[in-house]
Amino acid sequence: MSSSAAQPFWRAAGMTYITYSNLCASLVRQCLKEPYRSEAVSREKVHFNVSKWVDGKPEKPTIRTDTPE
Amino acid sequence: MLRHGSRSLFNRASATSMRWRRQFSTDLPAETAEDTKFVESWKKMNPNMDPPKTPSAYMKPRPPTPANIPSKLTVNLVLPYDSVLSSKEVDMVIVPATTGQMGVLPGHVATIAELKPGILSVHEGNDVTKYFLSSGFAFVHANSVADIIAIEATPVDRLDPNLVQKGLADFQQKLNTASTDVEKAEAQIGIDVHSALNAALTG
Numbered sequence: 001m002s003s004s005a006a007q008p009f010w011r012a013a014g015m016t017y018i019t020y021s022n023l024c025a026s027l028v029r030q031c032l033k034e035p036y037r038s039e040a041v042s043r044e045k046v047h048f049n050v051s052k053w054v055d056g057k058p059e060k061p062t063i064r065t066d067t068p069e
Numbered sequence: 070m071l072r073h074g075s076r077s078l079f080n081r082a083s084a085t086s087m088r089w090r091r092q093f094s095t096d097l098p099a100e101t102a103e104d105t106k107f108v109e110s111w112k113k114m115n116p117n118m119d120p121p122k123t124p125s126a127y128m129k130p131r132p133p134t135p136a137n138i139p140s141k142l143t144v145n146l147v148l149p150y151d152s153v154l155s156s157k158e159v160d161m162v163i164v165p166a167t168t169g170q171m172g173v174l175p176g177h178v179a180t181i182a183e184l185k186p187g188i189l190s191v192h193e194g195n196d197v198t199k200y201f202l203s204s205g206f207a208f209v210h211a212n213s214v215a216d217i218i219a220i221e222a223t224p225v226d227r228l229d230p231n232l233v234q235k236g237l238a239d240f241q242q243k244l245n246t247a248s249t250d251v252e253k254a255e256a257q258i259g260i261d262v263h264s265a266l267n268a269a270l271t272g
Binding site for chain 2: 013023
């Protein structure tokens with residue numbers, strides 16, 4: 001229906017909406033005053049591991065974590 | 070033959086189950102136009118089986134536009150980790166849409182608006198509460214319910230002006246030194262967010 005409508009600059013650069021929105025949120029969190037800022041930092045923590053599967057076997061996973069082991 | 074058997078069982082049922090049956094028929098939601106076409110073509114192909122329900126039969130119907138404009142707007146402001154406002158009755162909200170500040174009054178036409186980083190102001194009588202939203206969406210429904218979703222929403226007094234100024238200067242610097250499209254986009258986003266924060270603090 002809509003032929004290439006004018007895209008926002010971040011989409012033209014290859015960024016998805018979720019990436020854009022999360023980036024805006026983390027920038028706002030970094031501008032908070034002290035007690036709120038430390039609470040906000042916990043909201044940004046991420047812990048996951050991704051492993052690609054080849055020939056039915058998982059390869060070595062890449063682990064991305066902010067929690068200290 | 071077995072089919073007829075179950076039907077006669079049903080007819081033989083007593084008055085109690087008749088009441089039960091009546092309750093069922095009122096529980097069924099009205100089928101939408103797509104459903105009736107599907108049901109008709111199903112019956113043509115396969116008159117012996119009951120047509121399966123389609124997803125729209127399970128959905129709640131869209132809230133109807135009430136005949137009189139309600140006097141208050143019901144606002145829900147939700148974040149991924151908290152519902153800041155939950156069915157709060159207010160007079161007006163002003164949302165920072167990408168197309169500009171948009172005021173929503175009770176009786177507003179159903180709208181979906183993408184939000185840019187900016188201030189959401191909630192007006193209730195003479196009180197105005199302001200929240201800085203990081204970005205998100207605002208859905209206004211025909212029954213004067215407004216759902217505003219954002220990832221971060223803070224009252225303006227929790228923002229630190231020094232950090233905002235510093236951030237703005239940093240990202241302006243980054244925009245000058247950026248080379249790839251992604252870096253430029255990130256720097257531009259940084260500038261947009263920090264200018265909005267700045268405007269929120271000084272405005």
